[in-house]
Amino acid sequence: MGLFSKIKEGLKKTKDSMMKKVESVINSFVKIDENLFEELEETLIMSDIGYKTSVFICSELRKKVKETGTKDANNVKKLLKDIISNILNSYNEEIIDEKKIIVLIGVNGVGKTTTIGKLSNIYKTDGKKVLIAAADTFRAAAIEQLDVWAKRSDVDIIKNKNGSDPASVIYDSIISGRSKNYDIILCDTAGRLHNKNNLMKELEKINRIIEREKGEYKKEILLVLDATTGQNAINQAIEFKEVADITGIVLTKLDGTSKGGIVIPIRYDIGIPIKYVGVGEQLDDLQIFDPDEFTDGLFD
Ligand SMILES: Nc1nc2c(ncn2[C@@H]2O[C@H](COP(=O)(O)OP(=O)(O)OP(=O)(O)O)[C@@H](O)[C@H]2O)c(=O)[nH]1
Ligand SMILES: [Mg+2]
Numbered sequence: 368m369g370l371f372s373k374i375k376e377g378l379k380k381t382k383d384s385m386m387k388k389v390e391s392v393i394n395s396f397v398k399i400d401e402n403l404f405e406e407l408e409e410t411l412i413m414s415d416i417g418y419k420t421s422v423f424i425c426s427e428l429r430k431k432v433k434e435t436g437t438k439d440a441n442n443v444k445k446l447l448k449d450i451i452s453n454i455l456n457s458y459n460e461e462i463i464d465e466k467k468i469i470v471l472i473g474v475n476g477v478g479k480t481t482t483i484g485k486l487s488n489i490y491k492t493d494g495k496k497v498l499i500a501a502a503d504t505f506r507a508a509a510i511e512q513l514d515v516w517a518k519r520s521d522v523d524i525i526k527n528k529n530g531s532d533p534a535s536v537i538y539d540s541i542i543s544g545r546s547k548n549y550d551i552i553l554c555d556t557a558g559r560l561h562n563k564n565n566l567m568k569e570l571e572k573i574n575r576i577i578e579r580e581k582g583e584y585k586k587e588i589l590l591v592l593d594a595t596t597g598q599n600a601i602n603q604a605i606e607f608k609e610v611a612d613i614t615g616i617v618l619t620k621l622d623g624t625s626k627g628g629i630v631i632p633i634r635y636d637i638g639i640p641i642k643y644v645g646v647g648e649q650l651d652d653l654q655i656f657d658p659d660e661f662t663d664g665l666f667d
Contacts, residue, residue, distance in 0.1 A: 374654060375471065377646035381627030385414040386665055391446070392546075399432055403440060403572040407447075409633025415597045417534040420632040421638050424450055448666045454635050455658035466584045467542065468552045468577055472570065472611060473556035473591035475601055476644055478619035479511065483553045483589055485645070485653035495550040500540035501526035502533040502573070505557035513555055519650055532559065542579045567610045574611070591617045592633070597626040598658065604637045615667045618656070619645030630661060 390412050396403045404425050411421035427450045428443070433444070469486070471479040483499060490497045499517050501524060503509035508580045510526050517524040525540045537554050544552045556573070577586050592600040600618075607613060616637075621627050621644050633641060641656045 369635075373646050373652070374657070374660050375664045377644070378546065378627050379620040380623075380625040381621075382665055384554035384625035385416075385628045388414060390444070393440055393443045396443075396459045398438050399443065401438050401486050402485060403443065404429055405529070407443075408624050412585065415626045415628045415632075417598065417629075417632040417636060420454075420635045423635060424454075424631075427453075444666065448662055451631055451665075452658060452662045454631060455661060457634070466550050467587050468511040468554065468581055468584045469587045470546075470554040470556060470577070471589050471591055471617070472556050472607065472613075473512060473558060477558065477591045477593040478617070479503075479591045480512050480516065480555050481560060481648065482535045482589075482617050482619060482643070482645060482653060483513065483555050484519060486553055486643075487516065487551075487649050488520035489594065489653065490521055492555075496521040496548065497551045497553065498540055498544050498547075498549040499524040500552060500554040502540075503555045503557040504528075504531050506534060509555070509557070522595070531571060536577045538576050538580060539592050541584070543583075544584070545580075545582055586609075587614045588612055589615050589617050590639070591619060594618050594621045594626055594629060594644075595624040597629055600629055601602055601632055601637065604633060604639065608637065608639070613639050615640050617641075617643045617645065617653075622646045624651075628664075630656075 389407065392410050408421050408425040411424060412418055428446055431446045445548045471483055473479050489498055499514045499522060500511060501510045504527060505655070514524060525536060525543060527536050533556060540552050540554065544579070588603060588611050590607050592603060594600065604616065616633060616639050618630060618641055627634045630641060633639065642654050643653050646652050647656060
């Protein structure tokens, strides 16, 4: 299956629910009037887009309708696509070929460990020398789970005993990474409850170690969110943003949900770029997020 069809496939449920509702509102009008804007706004709010983003989308739509002078409701879908595309394209992802320490954070079960496995495969396939740091020392099976992924993508892993200090695993990995010239160091972390004080402390400690030891590496903090949790994922993003300098979001499980629309409020409301999307449980089921592919998948 090609890359494009995987995103399309992944968005199928979202398209069948959210876009069907949007289309049925648009199709119930012949001429554009204020009722159309209001019904559309309500439909978007009910479809995981959230209040703030839905209001913004409809105010843009009013503007565009005025600008273009169109009265035909048939044109609304195209205008809507342009607006959503603009929201998602409002940043430019730099493709930088530099050494990186990438830390994955997020609550229990969102897909951090799986995403590390998939990312290690992406970088390895790209010819990079990859090291995984098993810094979820909290959960017994976490290290073995990560070990399986490291074997699958044939990359190295650093692990300490269960219950050891996560920051010390990351420290050991950076020291090893620097001396053995690794390009990418991927750090798994424990998915403890995000509102717990100890998570904040742990993230602070990890952050301190990385800042002190990183040398020529660039630090990247990826927040992993589970798309199936909808509005909850948005709340997690808001809370994690307060305790960590998140540089990007990985949105997992897009394949199993009709709530893929949350990509839009994550970008508009939270303001953090989505860098990757998970579209399945296999090694190659992670894709670089492409805003145009996403809007095409949703609208076409
Ligand atoms: N369908 C689907 N399942 C996924 C995806 N990403 C992860 N999963 C599944 O989600 C479950 C949890 O994934 P993990 O990687 O263990 O999640 P985690 O965040 O490391 O969990 P903790 O370590 O317990 O905090 C597993 O069953 C994965 O196979 C995805 O993109 N699509
Ligand atoms: Mg894990």
